[in-house]
Amino acid sequence: MDEPDDERAASDLRVTLGRIVRRLRQAHEPGELTLSEVSVLSRLDRDGPATPGALAGGERVRPQAMGTTLAALEQRGLVTRMPDPDDGRRVSMSVTEAGRQVLLDRRSASIRRMTRALAEGFTPEERRRLIEIIPLLDRLADSL
Numbered sequence: 029m030d031e032p033d034d035e036r037a038a039s040d041l042r043v044t045l046g047r048i049v050r051r052l053r054q055a056h057e058p059g060e061l062t063l064s065e066v067s068v069l070s071r072l073d074r075d076g077p078a079t080p081g082a083l084a085g086g087e088r089v090r091p092q093a094m095g096t097t098l099a100a101l102e103q104r105g106l107v108t109r110m111p112d113p114d115d116g117r118r119v120s121m122s123v124t125e126a127g128r129q130v131l132l133d134r135r136s137a138s139i140r141r142m143t144r145a146l147a148e149g150f151t152p153e154e155r156r157r158l159i160e161i162i163p164l165l166d167r168l169a170d171s172l
Contacts, residue, residue, distance in 0.1 A: 064097050069127050077122040
């Protein structure tokens, strides 16, 4: 079997993932959380409290951009800041119960759309193949 054309694969993958993200965004209502806000909220929910600097590094954004995102989340009551337990001069951010509820509601709607699309448009074998590549896509996201 020939070696894959990495540049072509990267291009095709970028286009395809972009289409998926755009379609999921189409359900986004004005005033709802931005994708950046959802990503930070999800990270805090999944990984637990973190400093703004650690969040900026994990999201690969500038600290100033993270500050803006965190301020918007805090203003909505979705995250809270507290003194860092290891260094009182720093702050640590954590998701609130309201933030968890927003994530749950948002995930439910997106998951329902994707579940329906998978059930109606893919065979069981195709669904299995999609599931098998999820860890590879996650690894790709981490390496970008």
